[in-house]
Amino acid sequence: MPHGYSLDPHTHTAGQLVYAAAGTLATTTERGTWVAPANRVTWTPPGFTHSHRFYGRTDARLLTVPVELCGELLGHPSVFAVSPLLREAVLTLTAGRPETRPGAHRRLLAVVVDELSETPEQSLHLPVAADDRLRTVTDLLHADPARPATLAELGRAAGAGERTLSRLFHSEFGMSFHRWRTILRIHHALAHLTDGMSVTDTAMVCGWSNPSSFIDAFNDVVGQTPGSYQADLRNSPAAI
Structure with missing residues (x-):
């Protein structure tokens, strides 16, 4: 494909x-x-x-x-x-x-x-929000995963307070706002890395302030570093 x-x-x-x-x-x-x-x-x-x-x-x-x-x-x-x-x-x-x-x-x-x-x-997994306020926030981040806005700032666009949104992330998704946004960014990072983008450029495009924090987050979620992931892609017999 x-x-x-x-x-x-x-x-x-x-x-x-x-x-x-x-x-x-x-x-x-x-x-x-x-x-x-x-x-x-x-x-x-x-x-x-x-x-x-x-x-x-x-x-x-x-x-x-x-x-x-x-x-x-x-x-x-x-x-x-x-x-x-x-x-x-x-x-x-x-x-x-x-x-x-x-x-x-x-x-x-x-x-x-x-x-x-x-x-x-x-x-x-990125679940879909049922609450309209939560869906407004997640839609904003889907449109721009690198958006640096805090939950309080996003809440103003959704008409909900930070504490309310934080509770909704836990009750609907079973994870914190920070964890959900990290997984969203990892989704986009995987697409960029698979398409050949460098680790540094991927970190910047997806919203990390520096490559080190991106590498740590990627390793935590995926189970390997982004460099190792790209090496596996290049060395895969199926890719040759």
């Missing part, structure tokens, strides 16, 4: 795993947006309307999970870390190779489900 390629909203009768063997994938549902860099895989259960957007030159692997196996996985869209075993199993199942032994693909798919059942959820 080329950078910026998108798939319009759609549904599946079965479950679906999407893994970006190279590049970065964003999946959006009515519950918000999940982002999966190359060390994560997205899971969408049957019946959820969802769309995809791809960042960088993406090698997207789509794997259908039959309905009878979906009950062993989460009942809502999510993102999971990709272990070496899970990665190789997904790549094998999506390589288009013919089945040499009857039932081999089904057995390998069962390994994938077992791995996901044992893997903790690691969502880079």
